Amino acid sequence: MFVFEFKCLGKPAQYTAIDEAVRTSQFIRNKCLRYWIDNKGVGGYDLNKYTARLAKEFPFANKLNSTARQASAERCWSAIAKFFENCKKKVPGKKGFPKFKKNQRSVEYKKSGWALSEDRKKITFTDQNKIGTLKLSGTRNLHFYQLEQIQRVRLIKRADGFYCQFCISSDLAKEDIKPTGKCIGIDVGLNHFYTDSNGEKVGNPRHLRKSEKALKRLQRRVSKKVKGSKNRRKAINRLGRKHLKVSRQRKDFAVKLARCVVKSNDFVAFEDLKVRNMVKNHRLAKSINDAGWYLFREWLKYFAIKFGKVAVPVAPHYTSQECSNCGNKVKKSLSVRTHICKCGATLDRDENAAINILVKALKMMGNISNTVGHTEINACGEMTLYLSLETVLKQGCSRMQESPSL
Structure with a gap:
């Protein structure tokens, strides 16, 4: 399953109709959530039947296609199911109790309620x-x-217009690429976006920091406008467009960099960071969110499947403290950027961590299989088989033997 996105071009009256459809979808979702709260033992099928009752009770809800109403109920049930799952897993902290939507921006149709033109350029x-x-x-x-x-x-509403997304059920088309015979470990950071096991570094673009001055100026303009006025709505739209540009810059950087990394290497090891927990540090939260580590990690996984490569997440525990040469732990604070060990190894802190990440990934893959590989289930529920790991592991072992820093 993958998504194609197009921008919708229409008239102002059509945009107003899309807004009404989005508000109706939000209304149905909130009504389904209230129905679940007030009635014990309600399931997803009951919420779907409840949407038919809402269509009879409210004339504006009946204007929306029946499958779109069911999709709104399914959205509500997915939030409820995730809450139950977190409770069963005993996730620490808040379990994510479903909340009522206040500013929904999309409406979803299933198989009916829409039709494509013959040239597939109109809907x-x-x-x-x-x-x-x-x-x-x-x-x-x-x-x-x-x-x-x-x-x-x-149909999605954004600051710069309306967009139409098509969710297509199809196997991901793999591209045949010649193997490079290289393996790499990646350690992400804030000073540099990442440092690999070869000592190469990629600078942190800091898209939000660079646009912060303009964002503050636009935010001040919003604050000066009268609430409810057209000028305030225009100022909010300008602010939203700027935020949208920053998010697109961050995504574009993550996509291009992940594609380049995966195409250049047969084996990629990266940190499996819990970004949600890391942003609880209020001193570093803005910088961590601006870096976009999670986005980069997800695109690494995607391109690994697309190009038939291997991408392995590694637990980040003690990767910065352990010496990549002798294995002893050298405790150091975040301000110490150079790794110095008693065995004589002296190298950059992030490079040392990247080497440790690569070694851990190779050991982990060696324990799983030495010849065939391993399977992985992606977000779409498809099982992917990574093959030809024997050569990768041999190259990784030879690299460990030849490198004086390992």
């Missing part, structure tokens, strides 16, 4: 919301996929 919504026909602007080509493969259609 028509056929429910009673009167959205009509919207032009699709984008670089993706939908001709390669059958209509039966499109499982969901999403």
Whole structure:
């Protein structure tokens, strides 16, 4: 399952109709959540049936397509199911009790309520919301996929306009790339975005920090406007566009860098960081969020599947403290950026951690299998088999023997 996104081009009346559909979807979701809270033993199927009662009770809810109402109920149930799952796993802290939506930005259709044109460049919504026909602007080509493969259609409102997403059920097309015979360990940081086991560093772009001055200026303009006025809405939109640009810059950097790393190496080891816990440190939270480590990690996994490479997450415990040469622990604070050990090893702190990450990943993969490889289940529920690990492990072992720092 993957997603193609297009920008929707239409008239102001159509954009208003999309807004009404989004508000209706939010209303149905909140009503389903209230119904679940007030009635014990309610399940996902009961919430789907409840949407039909809401359509009879509220005329504006009946304007929305029935599958879109069911999709709103499924969104509500997914939040409820995640809350139960966290309770069973005894996740520390808050368990994520479902909350009522206040500013929902999307509405989702299933198999009905929409129709694509023959050239696949226009989409028509056929429910009673009167959205009509919207032009699709984008670089993706939908001709390669059958209509039966499109499982969901999403309309999303962003600061710079409306977008249409197509959720397509299909196997990820793998690209044949010649093996490079290289393996690498990656240690992410704040001074540099990452340092690899070869000592190479990639600078941290700090997109939010660079745009912070402009964001503060736009925020002041919002504060000066009268609440509820058109000028305030315009100022909010300008602020939202700036935030959207920063998020897109961060994503573009993560995607391009992850693609380059995976294509250049057959084996990539990276830290399995719990970013949600790390941002609890209020001194570093803004810098950690600005770096986008989680986004980079997810794209590493995606490109590993796409190019048939191996990407292994490694627990980050003691990777900075252990010596990559002798294995002894050398305690150091975050301000100490050079690793100095009694055995004579002196190298950059992040490079030492990257080497330890690579060694741990190779040992872990060696324990799993020496010839065949390992399987991994991705976010879509598809099982991926990584093959040809024998050569990678041999190259990793030879690298460990030849490198004086290991």
